[in-house]
Amino acid sequence: MSDRLSLVFAALADPIRRDIVARLSVGDATVGELAEPHQVSTQAISKHLKVLETAGLVSSARDAQRRPRHLEAEVFDLMTAWIERYRARAEERFSRLDEVLAELDDRPRAQDRPRAQGAAS
Amino acid sequence: MSSTSTRQTTITADPNLPTIRIEREFDAPVERVFRAWTDPELFARWIGPRNRRTTIAEWDARTGGHWRYSVADADGGQVASFYGSFHEVRPHERLVQTFTYEGYPDGVSLETATFTDLGDGRTSVSCLSVVESLELRDSILSSGMDTGVIEGYEKLDALLS
Numbered sequence: 001m002s003d004r005l006s007l008v009f010a011a012l013a014d015p016i017r018r019d020i021v022a023r024l025s026v027g028d029a030t031v032g033e034l035a036e037p038h039q040v041s042t043q044a045i046s047k048h049l050k051v052l053e054t055a056g057l058v059s060s061a062r063d064a065q066r067r068p069r070h071l072e073a074e075v076f077d078l079m080t081a082w083i084e085r086y087r088a089r090a091e092e093r094f095s096r097l098d099e100v101l102a103e104l105d106d107r108p109r110a111q112d113r114p115r116a117q118g119a120a121s
Numbered sequence: 122m123s124s125t126s127t128r129q130t131t132i133t134a135d136p137n138l139p140t141i142r143i144e145r146e147f148d149a150p151v152e153r154v155f156r157a158w159t160d161p162e163l164f165a166r167w168i169g170p171r172n173r174r175t176t177i178a179e180w181d182a183r184t185g186g187h188w189r190y191s192v193a194d195a196d197g198g199q200v201a202s203f204y205g206s207f208h209e210v211r212p213h214e215r216l217v218q219t220f221t222y223e224g225y226p227d228g229v230s231l232e233t234a235t236f237t238d239l240g241d242g243r244t245s246v247s248c249l250s251v252v253e254s255l256e257l258r259d260s261i262l263s264s265g266m267d268t269g270v271i272e273g274y275e276k277l278d279a280l281l282s
Contacts, residue, residue, distance in 0.1 A: 009259040013136050083132055086262050087143075089170065091130040094145045096167035100157050101149035 005082065008075060011055035016040065017048045024058060024071035034069065139258040143248045151238040154246060155213045158234060165190065173200060184210050188218070205229070213238070220250075228257065 011017055020034050035045040049069060052058040057075050060067045133142040147154050157163045161180035168175050172195060179189040189204035205219035208231075216234040230252045237245045252258050 006256045006259045009136075009262075010255060013255060018136070083134065083262060087130055087132040090132065090143050090145075092171060093167060093169045094130055094147075096169060097154075097157055098147065100163055100167050101147055101153055104149070104153045104157070104163075 005079070007055040008057060008079060011051050011057055014048065014051075016045075017052055020045070020048060020052065020069075021057065021071060024069055025073075028061065028068040028070045030066045030068050134258065134262055137255075139252045139255045141250045141252075141258060141262065143250075144245065146239065146243060146245045148243055150242045151213045151236050151244040154244040155216070155236055158216055158236075158246075159210065161188075178202075179204075182207055182210055184208070186210070205232075228253065 012021065016038060019038070023029055023034060023037075031042050031045050031049065034049070035042045038045065049058060049060075053060070055075075057072055059070050059072055061070060130143060130145045133144075134140070135142075149157075157167065159182040161177040161182075164180075165175040165177050168190075170192070173192045174195075174197075175190055175192050177188070177190045179187060181187055184207060186207040187205065188207065189202065191202040192200045194200050202223040203220060204223065205221055207216070207218055209215060209217040214236055216232075216236075218232045218234075220230045220232050221228060230250050233249045233251075235247045235249075237247070239245055250261075252261065
């Protein structure tokens with residue numbers, strides 16, 4: 001299941017594919033329009049689009065003539081949610097650390113030394 | 122008593138490198154923050170996750186030393202164990218460790234924590250994790266060690282199917 005998400009991240013690891021995503025965030029576009037700003041063939045762009053489609057980031061409309069590509073914005077919202085969840089877990093951990101540190105404040109100065117390092121084991 | 126910190130945790134995942142950087146500031150002098158990272162009793166109190174109890178089995182926080190701890194649920198059932206080495210312990214500045222989840226012994230990440238004295242009794246810590254592949258990094262980011270993400274996976278499946 002997380003393989004799906006890996007596909008999303010991997011799809012975005014390529015600078016041309018990130019450009020394509022940026023372009024599509026403005027509006028749907030055809031392969032030709034997407035190829036224009038790049039020094040690569042439309043075939044190369046098609047390959048990149050295939051990767052983005054496999055990751056669920058981009059879909060193509062049924063309009064057979066132009067087949068404009070469309071950005072699936074929900075997937076990005078979900079990715080943001082994943083990272084936010086990870087961040088929230090880290091923040092939760094550090095809030096506990098805040099409490100530990102606050103307690104250390106109250107202790108006498110003599111104990112305020114890292115015990116683990118000099119200690120004979 | 123609690124020191125309410127308004128410092129926010131920031132996460133950076135490089136799109137091209139298998140790394141995760143976590144940064145946070147603390148309202149405590151660098152000596153104490155470093156101590157909370159290297160004293161096993163203190164470390165066990167905050168590393169978490171929530172509703173889990175961390176038991177330190179081995180802990181030699183010296184350059185070349187090693188560590189091992191396990192995490193148990195509220196009933197004492199063991200959930201996961203982790204181990205690694207202290208590659209470098211440079212007091213109040215830098216802590217470099219390897220990190221392996223016992224359930225996946227082929228995987229090892231390199232964890233570097235850099236401590237910066239901000240003056241006025243404040244400290245910033247930057248934790249850089251380097252794992253072996255972007256795929257692994259992303260699965261760590263997406264699942265972590267939490268069990269509460271299943272509904273998220275289902276949602277993602279529904280979205281991508």
